[in-house]
Amino acid sequence: MSTLDSRSLTYVNTFGRRFGEPGEIRYRLVTAAVACQPAPDLPFTIEVARGEGGEQHDVTVRLREDELVAEPPKLSIAAGDLVLWHSVASTPGYAVQGESKEARFDSSLLTSETLYTHAFGVPGDYEWTDAANRSVSGAVKVGSLDSGDPKQCREWMEALARGTLVVIEGDRADPPEVSVLAGQTVFFAVSAAEGITITDARLIET
Amino acid sequence: MPDVIAAVDEGGANDLLQDAEATLGTLSDSGSGSLGPFTANWSASATFSGGTADLIAPNTVRLTDVRMDYTVSFTFSFDLSSIIPDFCLPQVCLDIPFIGRVCTPKICINWPTVTIPVSHSSFVKFTADFNPTVTLSGGVWKVDVVIAGVPSLQLGPAAAAIILAIGAAAALVLFAIPFIGPVLAIAVAAITAAIGVAGVLGLLGPILSPFVAGLRFTVYEQPQLFEILPAAPPDAAVNVTLTAITAAVVSTDEDELVLNVDFSP
Amino acid sequence: MSLTETEEVHAGLNESGANDLLTAVFTARPRLLNYRSSPLIPGPPASPAAWTTMAPIPFPGVPGGIGWGVQFSIPAIDFHPDSSGGLPPPLVLGAGRFSLRTTVTLTLLCGTRRGEHDPDHPQAAVTPLRAKLELVGIGHTNAVYFGTPGQGEVTFDVDAVEIVDIKPDELETLLECLIRMLLDAALGTVHLPFQAVSAGAFAFALVRGPEVENDQLKLYGNVL
Numbered sequence: 001m002s003t004l005d006s007r008s009l010t011y012v013n014t015f016g017r018r019f020g021e022p023g024e025i026r027y028r029l030v031t032a033a034v035a036c037q038p039a040p041d042l043p044f045t046i047e048v049a050r051g052e053g054g055e056q057h058d059v060t061v062r063l064r065e066d067e068l069v070a071e072p073p074k075l076s077i078a079a080g081d082l083v084l085w086h087s088v089a090s091t092p093g094y095a096v097q098g099e100s101k102e103a104r105f106d107s108s109l110l111t112s113e114t115l116y117t118h119a120f121g122v123p124g125d126y127e128w129t130d131a132a133n134r135s136v137s138g139a140v141k142v143g144s145l146d147s148g149d150p151k152q153c154r155e156w157m158e159a160l161a162r163g164t165l166v167v168i169e170g171d172r173a174d175p176p177e178v179s180v181l182a183g184q185t186v187f188f189a190v191s192a193a194e195g196i197t198i199t200d201a202r203l204i205e206t
Numbered sequence: 207m208p209d210v211i212a213a214v215d216e217g218g219a220n221d222l223l224q225d226a227e228a229t230l231g232t233l234s235d236s237g238s239g240s241l242g243p244f245t246a247n248w249s250a251s252a253t254f255s256g257g258t259a260d261l262i263a264p265n266t267v268r269l270t271d272v273r274m275d276y277t278v279s280f281t282f283s284f285d286l287s288s289i290i291p292d293f294c295l296p297q298v299c300l301d302i303p304f305i306g307r308v309c310t311p312k313i314c315i316n317w318p319t320v321t322i323p324v325s326h327s328s329f330v331k332f333t334a335d336f337n338p339t340v341t342l343s344g345g346v347w348k349v350d351v352v353i354a355g356v357p358s359l360q361l362g363p364a365a366a367a368i369i370l371a372i373g374a375a376a377a378l379v380l381f382a383i384p385f386i387g388p389v390l391a392i393a394v395a396a397i398t399a400a401i402g403v404a405g406v407l408g409l410l411g412p413i414l415s416p417f418v419a420g421l422r423f424t425v426y427e428q429p430q431l432f433e434i435l436p437a438a439p440p441d442a443a444v445n446v447t448l449t450a451i452t453a454a455v456v457s458t459d460e461d462e463l464v465l466n467v468d469f470s471p
Numbered sequence: 472m473s474l475t476e477t478e479e480v481h482a483g484l485n486e487s488g489a490n491d492l493l494t495a496v497f498t499a500r501p502r503l504l505n506y507r508s509s510p511l512i513p514g515p516p517a518s519p520a521a522w523t524t525m526a527p528i529p530f531p532g533v534p535g536g537i538g539w540g541v542q543f544s545i546p547a548i549d550f551h552p553d554s555s556g557g558l559p560p561p562l563v564l565g566a567g568r569f570s571l572r573t574t575v576t577l578t579l580l581c582g583t584r585r586g587e588h589d590p591d592h593p594q595a596a597v598t599p600l601r602a603k604l605e606l607v608g609i610g611h612t613n614a615v616y617f618g619t620p621g622q623g624e625v626t627f628d629v630d631a632v633e634i635v636d637i638k639p640d641e642l643e644t645l646l647e648c649l650i651r652m653l654l655d656a657a658l659g660t661v662h663l664p665f666q667a668v669s670a671g672a673f674a675f676a677l678v679r680g681p682e683v684e685n686d687q688l689k690l691y692g693n694v695l
Contacts, residue, residue, distance in 0.1 A: 210483065210669060432670065445499075
């Protein structure tokens with residue numbers, strides 16, 4: 001459930017996309033586990049109106065009667081705003097696929113002005129790479145703490161509210177290696193890319 | 207007077223006991239039981255060795271310090287949320303140059319149901335009285351020494367060791383659960399406290415006692431149609447029919463287990 | 472006094488049990504008591520399988536040799552002390568011995584060398600002549616241990632027989648010797664395994680025995 005893989009979003013992840021152009025976006029939520037499936041309808045909508053943007057709008061993904069649903073199903077935002085999808089525990093891994101008159105997007109392939117966050121739950125060293133093209137890679141070192149040490153515990157509680165940023169531009173990750181504590185969140189922000197994934201290298205067949 | 211009187215003294219009875227224990231081999235059983243507040247599925251095996259035979263007239267074979275070596279494996283499952291409170295990661299906000307300020311929602315961790323496997327091997331010694339019992343079933347005569355009553359098994363040390371094993375096994379399973387780190391020690395302590403030595407004894411006793419309660423060692427076993435000489439062409443086999451067998455402990459200047467056998471041609 | 476005495480295991484075969492064993496052996500294998508040179512020696516038993524067939528006694532001038540038959544009834548054994556009511560002198564049942572009672576039936580195919588019989592069928596005129604004698608014998612037992620617990624045998628040797636009231640005395644002595652040899656050989660075919668003596672209980676390595684006393688044959692040994 002907490003596997004580092006942007007192709008499958010779980011409750012420890014978020015996917016964000018900034019919508020810069022006015023128009024209507026229609027999208028669907030698909031179960032990430034099924035690679036090839038008939039394309040369902042695009043039941044959810046985002047109305048992008050003209051404006052200055054800069055706000056964040058949250059969409060909660062849930063499983064209801066065996067179907068993935070978005071709450072709210074209809075969103076009205078201004079151009080330049082960010083829509084952030086997240087789910088709750090027990091929601092299966094999913095992806096967000098949408099389209100407008102001009103473009104398409106898919107959370108399983110991160111492109112420019114998209115965001116993927118991951119809260120790391122298990123200590124260890126994680127080598128990540130782009131499963132689509134192997135164009136970019138990096139590392140996250142996740143440390144643990146002595147929960148019996150009150151000082152460490154206090155420091156950890158404060159650290160949980162701090163995020164760590166990795167900016168991906170083309171084939172570069174900046175910084176290429178980061179260190180966090182178990183429980184902290186890393187933000188992978190894509191400034192420019194054709195379509196990449198952030199995937200634990202151990203998941204990719206060699 | 208019976209056709210055959212066969213007797214063995216205490217020294218011989220001790221040797222027979224060792225042979226009978228080896229012949230008994232490994233006993234196995236499985237089932238489910240209570241482990242404190244949890245239900246555990248278990249499997250167990252036991253072998254017997256050692257001990258000293260004391261023949262006591264008229265009908266008792268006392269075996270002292272018989273050793274039962276056992277292995278118990280069990281698993282128990284429970285919702286971790288029942289042990290430790292749910293835990294939430296706070297909202298995390300970050301300024302991203304080309305996107306703006308982004309805040310993740312609070313993430314509440316839903317602890318899963320976990321299954322803890324535990325295995326423990328040890329031994330316990332016991333002393334018990336056995337009675338010689340003669341049966342004829344399926345055309346086979348058997349003289350078994352059968353345990354009379356169930357001795358008390360001292361399982362305290364084993365229970366203490368098993369609690370430690372449960373803690374170690376739980377730590378191993380829980381370690382892999384995301385976000386458990388800060389509460390891992392609390393969780394393990396909560397699990398072992400919930401079970402306690404009493405809980406382990408409550409599971410271990412009913413598992414191991416039946417192995418002992420049903421204990422019987424065979425000291426004589428022959429078909430009722432008893433072969434004296436095998437067939438050797440052109441001659442047929444020579445058989446007699448064992449018509450009656452009795453067994454008892456007789457005390458004279460030494461104590462002996464005595465079998466009386468009658469047969470007919 | 473314990474049964475095992477200084478050993479770990481005692482196996483005692485009572486004389487009633489010994490007689491049951493001998494009955495079982497000779498009933499299953501009657502050929503061990505019935506010997507003849509020719510089917511012209513009549514039964515019972517009728518079945519040829521119940522006989523051991525051997526060669527006639529060759530003698531010059533007797534065509535085909537002398538036809539003969541020797542049969543014993545199943546011997547009845549009595550282990551020391553005597554419980555048979557007494558033995559005919561000079562037999563005495565000494566300590567550690569057994570006595571036995573049986574009958575021996577001697578059969579001779581009586582024929583003439585020439586003249587009365589059909590030359591084409593020289594055997595046709597033979598006549599079986601039988602004599603049945605009661606006899607009493609004494610003997611001793613032996614044990615052989617093969618080195619593996621429970622693996623050994625008990626055998627019986629006939630030391631002397633007495634046939635009462637045959638005259639002259641020299642003929643009695645001759646017949647007693649002949650029959651003792653035959654009976655000793657016939658009884659010598661019986662090898663009782665240790666497990667027969669113990670009815671299959673407590674396999675042991677033999678330390679002493681067989682000791683014949685108190686109407687029993689006793690073996691002593693240790694469990695290995």
